[in-house]
Amino acid sequence: MSNKIPYVNILQSAICIPVSDEVPIALDIKILPDKNIPAESFFGVWLLDVSGSMGGDRLENAKESLIEQIGILPDGTIFNLITFESKVNEIIKDVKITNKSRQEIIKKIQGITERGTTSLYTALEKSLEILRKYSRTNGSLAIRKIILISDGEPTDVHVRSGEENDPNYQKYFMLAKEALEYKSSIDTVGALGEHNVYLMYEIAKLSTGKYIFAENEEELKTKMIIATEQTARIAFSSPTLAVTSITGDIELEDAAQYKPTVIRMPFEKINKRESKAYLRSFEAGDTYQILVKGKIFIDKNNIQTETNVKVLELDFDFGKDGLRETKEIFITFSSDSSKFKLNQDINRKYANVFSQAEEIADCTIRGDAAATQKIQGDETKKID
Structure with a gap:
């Protein structure tokens, strides 16, 4: 496996929003493992x-x-x-x-x-x-x-x-x-x-x-x-993602991978503020993109406005000692509507991928293997 932490980039839906007891958030996570990894025994x-x-x-x-x-x-x-x-x-x-x-x-x-x-x-x-x-x-x-x-x-x-x-x-x-x-x-x-x-x-x-x-x-x-x-060619075997809320309780829906193929990855609730998902193994040179959606419940009286507030920590464990990385998610809360900023594209993307995942579930229950593969993408070809 790789000894190098992969490139991780995160886009978020809520950037600047009004203060609320219930904060919806969606994340688009991109992970790029090193492509220069030789075949490894297993x-x-x-x-x-x-x-x-x-x-x-x-x-x-x-x-x-x-x-x-x-x-x-x-x-x-x-x-x-x-x-x-x-x-x-x-x-x-x-x-x-x-x-x-x-x-x-x-x-x-x-x-x-x-x-x-x-x-x-x-x-x-x-x-x-x-x-x-x-x-x-x-x-x-x-x-x-x-x-x-x-x-x-x-x-x-x-x-x-x-x-x-x-x-x-x-x-x-x-x-x-x-x-x-x-x-x-x-x-x-x-x-x-x-x-x-x-x-x-x-x-x-x-x-x-x-x-x-x-x-x-x-x-x-x-x-x-x-x-x-x-x-x-697996670069990282059995990776996990732990999501921890800093400002209050959290509820997460399934993570949904949409590159290189479509699949849902359910979160396991550790406690009221932390959930964990087991991710697919990352193979050398592939691009992995994962959508996460949920809600954070906060006490409005304890939120400082007009400044960046850390709301989440994402802890990536890449399945090998020392190969961990923590990413922080900040949101600005404001009472000035002219400052509000949302990336709605992430929510639309999540809805589309989740719909595909639901369709895959229906196809598997019906026993339609060809339709399942067509929607999820061919795992041996990694089509987008």
């Missing part, structure tokens, strides 16, 4: 669906993709491969990538065949067990990733497609949140539109990973490779 767990529906070209393309990925993985990467069908199989566990181990891994991948049904929950649970053990033994690799590839509905812990209130979904989502606790994200690759889109999308979102849709067998192969290349 800890990875690949979960490959080998159930009957993955047979034929799907599985062969997935295997070819894995073999190509082995060739491009940086030396020192820790490689784990789990296949799942009616049961879960640990094919490769904690193998460090070297010239010698690459050949041994490829032989094992070539021997994989399809069979059975889709024990997706059990496979995800196994990946968390491996991740948990690595984290608790102080594994040295800062970048940690689980990659889940599937084309079907889970058959071990069933969920009902189109019914997001099915309580079984929460069992999967708890695993996604646990991955986040161990500083790992889960990238999900949904193959050919026959997977549970809502399940795969939410697993990725809740763990700050990527949801990737492969429309055909060839895309399955190439997008798996690109996702691995992107992981090796």
Whole structure:
């Protein structure tokens, strides 16, 4: 990962406003990681669906993709491969990538065949067990990733497609949140539109990973490779943003990323004055833009007018010791309407991005993978 704090710039909606008990504020945050970062080794767990529906070209393309990925993985990467069908199989566990181990891994991948049904929950649970053990033994690799590839509905812990209130979904989502606790994200690759889109999308979102849709067998192969290349170019893994109000209580809506792709990132309320959001990993050379919107509740009697008043502190933790930066947000309160200054463009932008995020949520519940990808942007192409 990078040892250099990225460029961070913040635009705000409220610049000079009248004094009020309730102050609306919107922020447009731009983050630019250094582009001159070499590929870096990481800890990875690949979960490959080998159930009957993955047979034929799907599985062969997935295997070819894995073999190509082995060739491009940086030396020192820790490689784990789990296949799942009616049961879960640990094919490769904690193998460090070297010239010698690459050949041994490829032989094992070539021997994989399809069979059975889709024990997706059990496979995800196994990946968390491996991740948990690595984290608790102080594994040295800062970048940690689980990659889940599937084309079907889970058959071990069933969920009902189109019914997001099915309580079984929460069992999967708890695993996604646990991955986040161990500083790992889960990238999900949904193959050919026959997977549970809502399940795969939410697993990725809740763990700050990527949801990737492969429309055909060839895309399955190439997008798996690109996702691995992107992981090796992560500049900052598991970054967080803490927002603290200086003048009173605060209520924040979701953060909404709109570059390079569209995704909502919910805030966790720490206390009345502080909230925290887990951000997507930042990759070398990409531009990240995030919108934050909320309200600050203040005591008007304690606000000094006609001067800059510090209202917020934004603490960026870039996931590595010493890589933190605090940005301060000031507002001028005035009784002179001729001085009022607002940047309404940020509010309009937030409304548009939030609307897109809502549309994505509707598409995932309907199971429309192509529409989901079209609105959010292709995670393997990073289209604006």
